[in-house]
Amino acid sequence: VDHMSEEYLKYMQSLNKEQREAACSDTSIPLMIVAGPGSGKTSTMVGRILTLLKEGIGPTNILAMTFTTSGASEMKERIGSVAGKAIAKELTVSTFHSFCLQLCRSHAEKLGRTSDFLIYGHGQQRKAVIEALRLMEDSKNSDHNCGPHKLEESCQMNETVQYFKDKSKKWQKFVTRAKAAGKTPEDFQKVGDEISASILGNYNNILRSCNALDYHDFISSCVMLLTKFPEVYEECQDTWKAIVVDEFQDTSGMQYNLLKILASHNHITVIGDDDQSIFSFNGADLCGFDSFRKDFPTYKEVRLTKNYRSTRYIVEAASSLIHHNVKRFHQKEVYTDNSTGSKILVKECHNEEAQCAFVVDKIIELTSDGSDNKYTFGNISVLYRRQVTGKAFQTAFRNRKIPFNVHGVAFYRKKVIKAILSMLRTALPGCEDGPFRLSFKALLPCEKDEKKMVINYIDKISISGKCSFISAASDIFGAKVSGTFKRSQLSQGRKVLGTLEMISKLVRREQSISAVVSSVANMLPQKYLLEKRAVVDLEGGKLLNEDDDLRSVIQYLLEDVSDFLSMHYGSKEATGKHEPIEAGCIDVLQAFIDCISARECENFRSRKHDNENSVTLTTIHQSKGLEWDMVFIVKANETELPLLHEYNGVVEGGGTLEEERRLMYVAITRARRMLCILYVSLDSYCQLLLPSRFLKEIPEHLLEYQTVRYLHGNQAGVSNNAVPLANSVSPNKPSIVACRAHNNVDENASNDLVELAEANSGNMFLQRFHVNDRPTVSHLFHQWAK
Numbered sequence: 001v002d003h004m005s006e007e008y009l010k011y012m013q014s015l016n017k018e019q020r021e022a023a024c025s026d027t028s029i030p031l032m033i034v035a036g037p038g039s040g041k042t043s044t045m046v047g048r049i050l051t052l053l054k055e056g057i058g059p060t061n062i063l064a065m066t067f068t069t070s071g072a073s074e075m076k077e078r079i080g081s082v083a084g085k086a087i088a089k090e091l092t093v094s095t096f097h098s099f100c101l102q103l104c105r106s107h108a109e110k111l112g113r114t115s116d117f118l119i120y121g122h123g124q125q126r127k128a129v130i131e132a133l134r135l136m137e138d139s140k141n142s143d144h145n146c147g148p149h150k151l152e153e154s155c156q157m158n159e160t161v162q163y164f165k166d167k168s169k170k171w172q173k174f175v176t177r178a179k180a181a182g183k184t185p186e187d188f189q190k191v192g193d194e195i196s197a198s199i200l201g202n203y204n205n206i207l208r209s210c211n212a213l214d215y216h217d218f219i220s221s222c223v224m225l226l227t228k229f230p231e232v233y234e235e236c237q238d239t240w241k242a243i244v245v246d247e248f249q250d251t252s253g254m255q256y257n258l259l260k261i262l263a264s265h266n267h268i269t270v271i272g273d274d275d276q277s278i279f280s281f282n283g284a285d286l287c288g289f290d291s292f293r294k295d296f297p298t299y300k301e302v303r304l305t306k307n308y309r310s311t312r313y314i315v316e317a318a319s320s321l322i323h324h325n326v327k328r329f330h331q332k333e334v335y336t337d338n339s340t341g342s343k344i345l346v347k348e349c350h351n352e353e354a355q356c357a358f359v360v361d362k363i364i365e366l367t368s369d370g371s372d373n374k375y376t377f378g379n380i381s382v383l384y385r386r387q388v389t390g391k392a393f394q395t396a397f398r399n400r401k402i403p404f405n406v407h408g409v410a411f412y413r414k415k416v417i418k419a420i421l422s423m424l425r426t427a428l429p430g431c432e433d434g435p436f437r438l439s440f441k442a443l444l445p446c447e448k449d450e451k452k453m454v455i456n457y458i459d460k461i462s463i464s465g466k467c468s469f470i471s472a473a474s475d476i477f478g479a480k481v482s483g484t485f486k487r488s489q490l491s492q493g494r495k496v497l498g499t500l501e502m503i504s505k506l507v508r509r510e511q512s513i514s515a516v517v518s519s520v521a522n523m524l525p526q527k528y529l530l531e532k533r534a535v536v537d538l539e540g541g542k543l544l545n546e547d548d549d550l551r552s553v554i555q556y557l558l559e560d561v562s563d564f565l566s567m568h569y570g571s572k573e574a575t576g577k578h579e580p581i582e583a584g585c586i587d588v589l590q591a592f593i594d595c596i597s598a599r600e601c602e603n604f605r606s607r608k609h610d611n612e613n614s615v616t617l618t619t620i621h622q623s624k625g626l627e628w629d630m631v632f633i634v635k636a637n638e639t640e641l642p643l644l645h646e647y648n649g650v651v652e653g654g655g656t657l658e659e660e661r662r663l664m665y666v667a668i669t670r671a672r673r674m675l676c677i678l679y680v681s682l683d684s685y686c687q688l689l690l691p692s693r694f695l696k697e698i699p700e701h702l703l704e705y706q707t708v709r710y711l712h713g714n715q716a717g718v719s720n721n722a723v724p725l726a727n728s729v730s731p732n733k734p735s736i737v738a739c740r741a742h743n744n745v746d747e748n749a750s751n752d753l754v755e756l757a758e759a760n761s762g763n764m765f766l767q768r769f770h771v772n773d774r775p776t777v778s779h780l781f782h783q784w785a786k
């Protein structure tokens, strides 16, 4: 404790006055900190937790909620360095989802589930929605007594399946939203919406009968447990004496309800920035702040206005951008005492390939600089709006030997990871049919169509025989059922059954989870590698070393095992044989699978096996709360950032445009010293792309443009394309327009361009090129000078 007081004082001294006041203020008064990016919110939250500890609240009685795992582990580290590792380990720093998952597991029977219930991810949720739709159609047609399986057998089967698949997308969204809002089927019934009521009701029943919860259920189920079961409420009150929530702007209404109940003792601190709210698709809404004011009327509010993270140019650029949002709850003016820094580099690249090349060159240049200003790989990140944009960078980085780490859930959505997890699941007691079916599918080495046929046949036998998938499979391949299969198929099926049995034995025999995971992974057929290869091939990237690739997936998973063990059991042995698991392997395995499955559903949970010295590739969503010296925002194009989908019913200027702007705001404010925004001018079909409108919302004097604009002259629409593009070039920044054209260039188009060039008083330069030519910048300057 003495050690702690000294370190505690030191930490408090590192905070500024407002931060310190907030961190040390009366812990029985609800506290709300609203402040802009980089103002030390998270640092203050750490201070707050330290104060709680100092006041004698046990580490096991503090619940800290963060939005990403990287946030969670960073927080534990920071607390550990002040309060000591042992104390930090006892703290619960969790995401909403993993916190709720645990509570659900310990009270599963109250939810009509067993404690080993399954977690339905996106794919399984979709299937359940399809089933719910079918049931509804069936009940409509109940006169004809047309059950779901009859329907399947009917000649229209394919059409029907397609019909449900098409509809299911919409209804899956509906289910997600309804759950996030805490709606029950009865709510829809009350307003006469029978269809919605029936689908949601069916869906819930399906999940119940499958002993499953989807990830929206975690939160609402916890709210239900806390409100309907006084003993659960008491238990939580006894355990969680103080609650601290970071990134409060991203809590959904349901998550807020949970907080409200948990924090009825008023020992709550919430910290957030409404301008950084970027998870509305996940049910987050900005009402949280207002609700907090209403529900905790004795609250104290603190504003932090000084940005410590970024240079002045970056802070100014971010503030100007966010001022374009109309719906802002708190107008926060942020300032910084940091130096102006260098201007924000805006770079146009003719396509994504060139964009990668630029980033790679720049990184190599920055990191090999001999001066003190040198950047390290670990201090650089590349941010993008959509996961796919990052793929090309992985290839480019690999080719140029730049170490990188990818933050992303994509990893956990990989087929191979799902296959490995379902195989592991089959070994757990009380395992339902689902994992067996998935594993069977994964392990069967035959081609897609053949596989489908085999699986469908097993499904059919299991339905008609009213037995489980796995016992149907045993009957078929044990030749108890005279089947339609070829000999080769029979032997394949038998082999799969053998493998599944082996997994189950392995889990019971092996004493180390890592050993189990790697043996199971190695049982997968080679096909998993081939699939991967096809993908990389299509993207025009270099082929990966196949072997390396599966190995790296397994390696990642093993690192997860080690993270998991060290987080929960204090052991760091990843591959050693001395994990603290003797008899309890199955329990630990179950917990591990849970932990990994929760990652898939917790949107944008980051991986934290990051090498300290590697460049981070991540989506903007996942970059929340983090910071780097140098940040590249790539593909800042219209239709990408903002990413506006018409099918979402989003119109320009709609609420979602504001959310996209907030995303750009989050991205910009991740940078400490240097920011580079890139956009591309041509997509892979050689269609012209426009730079993001957000670039125009940043004041000119903060930007340094490096652009070569290519206009296509061989398309009829060139003048249409040229006008908006040329308009986005402001008169006072040196800019070049290169007109690439066939010889038979459309006269009108080029006239338009000439006019535009003249209107821009010589800052524009027009040159015709053959469509295949790609003049370099220096070539163009040379021409211009002439």
Ligand code: ATP
Pocket: 014, 015, 016, 019, 035, 036, 037, 038, 039, 040, 041, 042, 043, 044, 273, 276, 308, 309, 624, 625, 626, 627, 669
């Ligand atoms: P975000 O909104 O992006 O989550 P934040 O408000 O949580 O940002 P922090 O991550 O806590 O900000 O802090 C940003 C940076 O500023 C960190 O590098 C932190 O160490 C530094 N910082 C915070 N407070 C101070 C302070 N009083 N003096 C010096 N540096 C500080």
Ligand code: MG
Pocket: 041, 042, 043, 246, 625
């Ligand atoms: Mg923060």
